[in-house]
Amino acid sequence: MPTKKFVCIVCPNSCEIYVSVNEKNEILKLEGNLCPRGEDYVRKELKAPERVVTSTVKVRDGNMPLVSVKTSKPIPKEKIFEVMEEIRKLEVRAPIKIGDVLLKNIAGTSADLVATKNVLFKKNNK
Amino acid sequence: MVEKYDFLIIGAGVVGSAIARELSKYEAKVLVLEKECDVCFGTSGRNSGVSHAGFYMPPGSLKAKLNVLGNKLMPGLCKELDVPFKEIGKLVVAKNEDEISYLEKLKSQGEKNGVKGLKLIDSREIKKLEPEVNGVAALYSRHSGILDPFELTIALAENALENGVEIKLKHEVTDIAVRENFFEVKTTKGSFRAEWLINSAGLFADEIAKLVGIHSYRIYPCRGEYHVLDKNHSNLVSMLIYPVPPLESGGLGVHLTPTVHGNLMLGPSAEYISDKEDFSTSRDVMEELIREAKEMVPKIEKASVIRSFAGIRPKLVPKGKAFADFVIKEEEKVEKFINLVGIESPGLTAAPAIAKMVVELIKEKQELKRKKVFKARRKRPRRFYELNDAERKKLVKKDKRYAEIICRCELVTRKEIIDAWKNPLGARSLNSIKLRTRAGMGRCQGSFCLPRILEVLEEEFGFEALNLTLSCDDSRLFSDYSRKSLGKDES
Amino acid sequence: MKVDLAIIGAGPAGLAAAIQANKSGIKAENILLIERNNSLGGILQQCIHDGFGVILFKKALTGPEYAQIFIDELEQRKIRYMLNSTVISVEKVGEGFILKVCSKENGFLEILARAIIFATGCRERTRSQIFTPGSRPAGIYTAGCVQNLMNLKGLLPGRSAVILGSGDVGLIMARRLTLEGIKVKAVVEIMPYCSGLPRNLVQCLQDYGIPLYLRHTVIDIRGKKRVKEVVIAKVDDKFNPVEGSEKIIPCDTLILSVGLIPENEIARNLGVAIDQKTQGPVVDENLQTSIKGVFACGNSLHVHDLVDYVTLEGKKAGKAAAEYLLFDRLGKCNIKIIAGKGIRYVLPHFISGKKDVSLFLRVTKPGRNKRLIARFQNRIIKEELKRKVNPAEMIKFELDKELLHDVREIEISLLD
DSSP states (O other), X not given: OOEEEEEOOSSTTOOEEEEXXXXXXXXXXXXXXXXXXXXXXXXXXXXXXXXXXXXXXXXXXXXXXXXXXXXXXXXXXXXXXXXXXXXXXXXXXXXXXXXXXXXSSGGGSSOOEEEOSOBOBOTTOO | OOOEEEEEEEOOSXXXXXXXXXXXXXSOOEEEEOSSSSTTOSGGGSSOOEEOOSOSSOTTSHHHHHXXXXXXXXXXXXXXXXXXXXXXXEEEEESSGGGHHHHHHHHHHHHHXXXXXXXXXXXXXXXXXXXXXXXXXXXXXXXXXXXXXHHHHHHHHHHHHHTTOEEETTOOEEEEEEOSSSEEEXXXXXXXXXXXXXXXXXXXXHHHHHHTTOOSOOOEEEEEEEEEEOXXXXXXXXXXXXXXXXSSSOOOOOOEEEOTTSOEEEOXXXXXXXXXXXXXXXXXXXXXXXXXXXXXXXXXOGGGEEEEEEEEEEESSOTTOOOOOOEEEEOSSSTTEEEEEOOOTTHHHHHHHHHHHHHHHHHHHSOOOBOSOOOOOOOOOOOGGGSOHHHHHHHHHHOGGGGSEEETTTTEEXXXXXXXXXXXXXXXXXXXXXXXXXXXXXXXXXXXXXXXXXXXXXXXXXXXXXXXXXXXXXXXXXXXXXXXXXXXXXX | OEEEEEEEOOSHHHHHHHHHHHHTTOOGGGEEEEOSSSSSSGGGGGOOSEEETTTTTSSOEEXXXXXXXXXXXXXXXXOEEESSEEEEEEXXXXXXXXXXXXXXXXXXXXXXXXXXXXXXXXXXXXXXGGTOOBOOOBTEEEHHHHHHHHHHXXXXXXXXXXXXXXXHHHHHHHHHHHHTTOEEEEEEOSSSSOOSOHHHIIIIIGGGTOXXXXXXXXXXXXXXXXXXXXXXXXXXXXXXXXXXXXXEEEOSEEEEOOOEEEOOHHHHHHTOOEETTTTEEOOBTTOBOSSTTEEEOGGGTSOOSOHHXXXXXXXXXXXXXXXXXXXXXXXXXXXXXXXOTTEEEEEOSEEOSSSOEEEEEEESSOEEEEEEEEXXXXXXXXXXXEEEEOTTSXXXXXXXXXXXXXXXXXXXXXXX
C-alpha cells in the first residue's frame, strides 16, 4: 500500500499529511494534519483536486486597463486552462466593484468569476 | 539623386562625434553614419570615463601627444558643452618598495610628454589624501580627471547637429565604392556620396578600411570588465586610485575610478576574445576584480556592487605584443580617406585633440572656411538630482512635471524622461533614456522605473509598449499583450 | 503644511499604522499618509493571487481585496493621504521633522511632522548583486517588475522563461506566466531546499509540472540583444559550480526572484541606525528606531512572508506613535535581544522587560524538532519545541513580562 505525501495548502501551517490508499484510491490511513480542514483538502486532492484561479480581465473605459479577478470558489484542477480561455476572451466595462460577478458559471464549473478590485469609470481609456 | 557631402564620418562614438563637431565649425556639408540606434553605443559607452594626464604613453607617440593635448582641452570643452567634469587627481600606488622604481619611470615619462602636476609622495601623504588606501609610495597626478563619457558623446553629437551636421542613426555601412571624385557609401538604409570619408568606426574600423581596399589592419578585441559600486559605498576614495601594473603575477591591476555621479567603478580587466560584440561578463574576472580591489582598499565589499558590465578595446596588436600607437592618417593608397584605427585608451581623453588633428589633415589638402556663426555652447537638460532644494522648488514651480519622480534611485523626474525621449538625435530606446537621464543606473537597476517610464512614454507620446526596445530593433522588451485589444488598435 | 504624524508608504503596513494611530487618538486631519504610487495599497495592488488574510480574517483573499478592507476604513475615518507623492528626504528639525516631498498634484512640498512612521516596503535584489555572469540583453527581469507589468499593464515579458530563485514571488510568477501561456522551463534554486512556502511549491510548480532544480544556479546568460538561452549548473557546498553539471536551457526570458531588501534610503539619510543583518532599522518593542519619534514597520523593517503580520506590525507602530505624540510615555528599552546559534535575526532589538512582548525571528536553515530557547546568561527564560522550522517562515516567539525580571539581555537560539 503506497503512502502519498501531501502538503496542505489551506493555511500557512502547510501540514505534511501522509495518506495510505488502496487500489480503489480509498483512504486507509491519514495523519499529519493539525485540523480537519487538512483532511478535507487531502480527500479532495485524491479524488478531484480543485484550485482557485486568479487572473486579470480587460476593462473598457476604466481608470486602469485590467481588473483582477478570481473564481468564487475552487474549480476542478483539470479545467484551469479552460477557465483561462474564458478569462482571456472576456471584456468588461467600468465601473466595477469588488465582488461584482463578471461571468457566471465559468467554463461550466458552477463557480463564478468575481472582481477583486475596484475600477472607476474613466472615459476614452483603452 | 544621391546626396553628396563634403565629409562623411562613419561611427558616432566620442571620436566620430568630436570630429563632426569640429568640422561643423567650417563651411561644409557633413554627414555622420551610425549603425546603432543611438550614438555612444560602442566602446564610447563602455569605459571608465577618465581624462588621463598622459604619463602612461611612450614619449613621441601619437597617443602621448594627443592624450596630453586632449587632457588640456577637456575641461574647456566640457564647460562649453555643459558636460560634467571633475579634475579629481590620481594616485598610482606602489604596494611595496620594488614598485617604486616603476613610479619614477612613469613620472619621468610623463614629464617628457609635457605632463604637469606630477609628484612622488610617500605613505604618510597617501594616508592624508586617501585614508582608506594602502601603499608605500604613490605617483600623484593633479590633472587626471573624470567625466561622463555618454554625456560628452551625446553633447558633441547634438552640438554638431545644431551646427548643421546630419547624423543618421541605424545606418550600417555595407559597402563602399571608391569612385574618381567621391566615395559611394552604401548602407542598410540608402546610399550616400562624399568627397572625404572619415573612418571612426571603432571596433569595426578594420572592416570599413577593407571596404575601400585597405587590408593592412586587423582589430584584436580585448575585453575589459567593470564593477560599479553603490553610491552609499563609493565614498571610500575620492581620487583615481591605480596600482602599479602587476608584471609577472598576471593580475589585472584593478583601477578604482570614482565617477562624476558619485559611484565608484572597479576595473577594467583585459582579456583577448574573438567576438567583437561579446560584451558578457565572466565569473572568474568578476571575482578577481573584487579580490584585487580589496587589496588596495580593504573596506570594499562584494555586496556593494550594483552593476557589472564590459567594454571592448579595439587593439591593433594581439596578446603579448607590446605597444601599438593610434593610426590616424590619410591613407596613401586611398586619397581623402582618413583612417582612425586602434583608438583604444586614451581615446576618450584624446578625442578633442584627435578631432583637431583630423581637421589639420584635411587642411593639408584643401581649404576649410570658418563659419561666421558657430554655436559653441550647448546646455544639457536640467537634472533634478543635481540641484539643491531651493533650485528644485523653483524648477517645479516652472514645470510641475519635475515633481513626478520616475526613477527613485537616481531621482529622475517625468520631465527629464520626456526631454530624453525628445532628444534631437531621434534616438528612441530604453538605453537612450538611460544614458541621458541615468534612469535605471541606480541600485535597483530599473525594476522600479521601467513600468513608470513606459507610462510616461504612453501618456506623453502615445507610444506603443510593444515597440519599446532596450537598444536596437531586435531587443524588444515585451513579447505581447496578455489580452486582445490592449494596445493601440482601438475603435 | 504641519501634521502630527507623517506615514511614508500606504501599503499594508502604512495603512494599518494610519488607522491604528487614529483609533489610538490622533485626529484624522493630523495624520498624513504619503504614497508614491497612484493608488493606496502598495504592492498588494499587483498581488492578484490569493492567500492574504488567512490569519486575520480566516479567508484567503487576493492582495487587492485585502488592501481594500483597510483602504475603506481609512477613507471612512477621513484620514488624509497624498498619492503620486515621493518623499525625497526627511531631516530632524528641533523636536520634529521636515519631509521634502515631490508631489504630482502639489509640486515640491515641505511638510513638518512631529512623528514619522517608515512603511517604505522593500526592493528586489538584482542580477548584478548576485554576480550572475553573461550578457546583458533584453529579457532579464526581477519577478516583482514582471508582476507589475503583467498584472497592472497586461504586458508579457517573453515566450519562454527560466526563473532563478524559488522564493514566493518567483513561485507565484511561475504559475502566473504559465496561466498566460508562457512556457516556464525551470525554477532554479541555489539552496538545497525551496525558499518559498510549501503550499506555493504545490500550487505553482507541481500543479503545472514545472521542474525545480535545487542546488543549482544560473552560471551564464547568452544572447546579444535578447536572451537566447541560460546555462544552469549544480553547485557544491561552497556554492561553486560543479564542472560537468552544466545544462543549457533555451529561453527568451530570465526572471530573478533572489531576495527582497528593505528600502531605507530616506531613513539612512536621516541617521536612523540600521541592522546590517535585516537591512532595516534597529527598533525597540514599540518599533521606535534609534531616533525618538521615528518608527518603522512592515517590509522596510524586515521582509515578511505573511501580510497579516505586516498589518499587526503596522498597528503596533501606529499605536506607539500615537502614545508618543499624546503622552510621550514610551518606556526605555534597555534589554538587548541577541540572535544566537541558528538564528538569522530577531526583532525587536531592544525591549523594556515591563510588557509582554512578541519576538519575530528567522532561522538560518531548515530543521525539524528543534528547541527555540530564550536565555539570559545561564538561565533559560523560555523554551519551545518546534516541529518544523524554515528560513522562509517567520516565527513568533512570545515572552511574558513575568519571565523578564532581572533580565539584562536575552539570547535567542535554536538548538537540537
